[in-house]
Amino acid sequence: MSGAAVSSGIAITARQLTRKFGDKVAVDHIDLDIPSGRIYGFLGPNGSGKSTTLRMLCGMLLPSDGHAEVFGLSVVKDAEAIRRRLGYMPQKFSLWEDLTTDENLQFIADLYGLEGDVGARIAQARATYDLESLRRQRAGTMSGGQKQRLALAAATLHAPELLLLDEPTSAVDPQSRRDFWERLFELAEAGATILVSTHYMDEAERCHGLAIIADGRVVAEGTPRALMESVDADIFEIEGADGSEAPRVIRELPWVHGVTQLGIRLRVLADRSTKDAAEQLRALLARHGIDARIERTDASLEDVFVVSTRREKRGD
Ligand SMILES: Nc1ncnc2c1ncn2[C@@H]1O[C@H](COP(=O)(O)OP(=O)(O)O)[C@@H](O)[C@H]1O
Ligand SMILES: [Mg+2]
CATH class of the missing domain: 3.30.70.100 (Alpha-Beta Plaits)
Incomplete structure (x- = not known):
């Protein structure tokens, strides 16, 4: 089944994917078919299970039940292979606050074992994400928007096919949000698959496809337009x-x-x-x-x- 799913342009499938924390069911038997090369959104309020789902999809958290595949690979058995092909931006800034932009990017390059002209790659990332003037600034002293650009530069440094972005714009101003979304569209046009969680309606409306999540379940799914027309x-x-x-x-x-x-x-x-x-x-x-x-x-x-x-x- 997974082979067919990949050839039909599906990047992520989940079947009955579930995660419990003690008695709490954070993600409750969800099914997903997320197409590749598109921006797909998870829209849901705080506590609805968005982060937990993303963490299972990038192999950081084991499902309690059900299964999921990324590029036809099991998130449990093939987590390592998947990790090399995806970039993940956690909800909370997770780079090194004591390191500068260049140091953080170099650290990430080392983590991924990037080969070839790493310096050129980092320079390219600085140019793309407007980080030139922040080369020697420590991340801990940056504004929300600057941290976010650095985090996206870090998540995309190894040119992943899939990006998982967990509420990436919650700490930034409206102009930075707009710029950020421009970059997401550029990445999608270049062929990347982007899965982004948000609780902002206007951001959700910009996604090609959308799952509305409440209490750990997918309660509606489709393009924003189809969802609005069929309400x-x-x-x-x-x-x-x-x-x-x-x-x-x-x-x-x-x-x-x-x-x-x-x-x-x-x-x-x-x-x-x-x-x-x-x-x-x-x-x-x-x-x-x-x-x-x-x-x-x-x-x-x-x-x-x-x-x-x-x-x-x-x-x-
Ligand atoms: N590590 C954890 N331990 C216990 N409960 C958790 C843990 N992570 C998340 N939860 C709970 O699971 C539910 C879903 O959380 P989360 O996936 O973070 O939602 P969202 O990202 O949509 O805000 C919440 O009730 C949250 O408190
Ligand atoms: Mg969350």
Whole structure:
């Protein structure tokens, strides 16, 4: 099965992959088929199991159950062979704070046993990741964005086919985030497969494919567009009800999945099976003396997230 998976352009497969810590099930029987040469995202809140999954995929943590393959190789039996072909950027900065940029990169080159003109390779990495002015600066004194560029330079120094990036932008400013994503797209265009975890909706939206993860399970999967188009809810925006009791009374409706305040608007997620939802909302608000404008609108990724995690909780 693994051979066929590789030839069809799948970089990572997981079947019933599970990890427990004592009684806690951190990753709960997940299945994944992650295509190669693309940017694939794990979107999920803190504690949903993203890091644990990534650590199993790069062979740092043993599964409690199930299995996973990277390039057709077992993450348990072939961890060493896989490690040489992947770059991993952990959630927490893990380079040597006391070493400079050049020293860190040289250290990584030695770790991987890189051969040939290592100096040229390090110079290339400095140029690509804008580290020239930081050559002799210790990592511990760098800003979040600078550390992140150094970490990505280190993770890509051995030209890996696969990059696993664990919330790589959580400690950087918006401009650095944009620059970082430009680099990810360049790497993907050059053929790398990138698996990136995030809890930012806007980042998730930039991925080619996406798994939404909640409580250790994949609750929805697909391209961001397909996920938004197929969301199992109708979305309404209500204007003119701010500062009123509208959110509370709307939330009490059994067919409402959620109400969010966005500036002066309320965003309501309604069960798709509800007949005349807009009419019912209007009538309800009228009974409370609120004259509001109600409009149907397209689903966002956040809506997909709310609906799929809610369905998961209900267990249907
Ligand atoms: N080494 C560990 N020991 C015990 N529990 C852990 C360990 N690592 C993670 N967990 C727990 O597993 C769950 C998933 O964690 P994690 O994979 O870090 O989630 P995420 O990366 O999505 O924030 C959390 O409840 C976390 O507390
Ligand atoms: Mg994490």
